[in-house]
Amino acid sequence: MTDLTEYMKTRRSSLSLTLDPPGPDDTQLRTILHVATRVPDHGKLAPWRFELWPGPVRQKIHEDLLQLLAGLEDMPDREKQVQATRKLLHAPCVLVVISTAQAHPKIPIWEQHLSAGAACMNTLIASNSLGFEAQWLTAWYVYEDKARKILGLKDGEQIAGIIHIGTSEIAKSERPRPEIDNHFSIRES
Numbered sequence: 001m002t003d004l005t006e007y008m009k010t011r012r013s014s015l016s017l018t019l020d021p022p023g024p025d026d027t028q029l030r031t032i033l034h035v036a037t038r039v040p041d042h043g044k045l046a047p048w049r050f051e052l053w054p055g056p057v058r059q060k061i062h063e064d065l066l067q068l069l070a071g072l073e074d075m076p077d078r079e080k081q082v083q084a085t086r087k088l089l090h091a092p093c094v095l096v097v098i099s100t101a102q103a104h105p106k107i108p109i110w111e112q113h114l115s116a117g118a119a120c121m122n123t124l125i126a127s128n129s130l131g132f133e134a135q136w137l138t139a140w141y142v143y144e145d146k147a148r149k150i151l152g153l154k155d156g157e158q159i160a161g162i163i164h165i166g167t168s169e170i171a172k173s174e175r176p177r178p179e180i181d182n183h184f185s186i187r188e189s
């Protein structure tokens with residue numbers, strides 16, 4: 001078994017609130033982006049972009065999102081959403097993966113989103129390969145139209161993942177995993 005297989009068989013995310021400094025430096029971030037953009041991409045459209053949200057920017061986004069949240073009617077579990085928003089502030093590095101999928105004569109939008117998802121996964125793997133821990137999160141604001149301006153999204157763009165990256169010494173316990181045979185079959189005819 002290769003080291004890569006062993007890593008993939010045992011990999012886990014770390015909770016974003018356990019991610020402390022250091023995060024990746026500029027060179028390491030370039031490596032993460034290099035790996036993250038090396039994903040399957042039907043049509044070679046590169047239908048994604050990455051945005052680093054530095055701490056002070058996240059403070060402002062957090063503030064604006066809380067203000068928006070306070071004015072939203074019919075928001076269930078408001079306190080839970082406040083906590084989810086606060087997660088933006090903790091990790092030393094937050095890299096946002098944005099799907100820029102657009103209608104295309106040959107490549108369905110779905111496939112473009114899948115490529116952005118693959119970019120998120122590669123970001124996690126690249127982070128781990130450099131010795132960092134990471135977690136792929138979204139939250140209420142990713143799906144709230146009124147938050148799009150705060151998030152800096154252009155028309156048609158969608159956040160695929162907010163990847164929190166940092167350092168954690170906390171041991172990761174195993175979580176229940178799906179029974180493979182419940183998700184695999186061999187077609188008989």
Ligand SMILES: Cc1cc2nc3c(=O)[nH]c(=O)nc-3n(C[C@H](O)[C@H](O)[C@H](O)COP(=O)(O)O)c2cc1C
Pocket residue numbers: 011012013014135136137138139160161
């Ligand atoms: C698109 C997407 C969004 C997610 N958003 C959240 C989230 O908002 N909150 C959360 O606790 N986990 C979220 N997760 C789950 C975590 O990223 C991760 O699956 C979990 O921490 C354990 O995964 P592991 O098997 O990598 O350890 C999300 C996963 C995906 C794929």
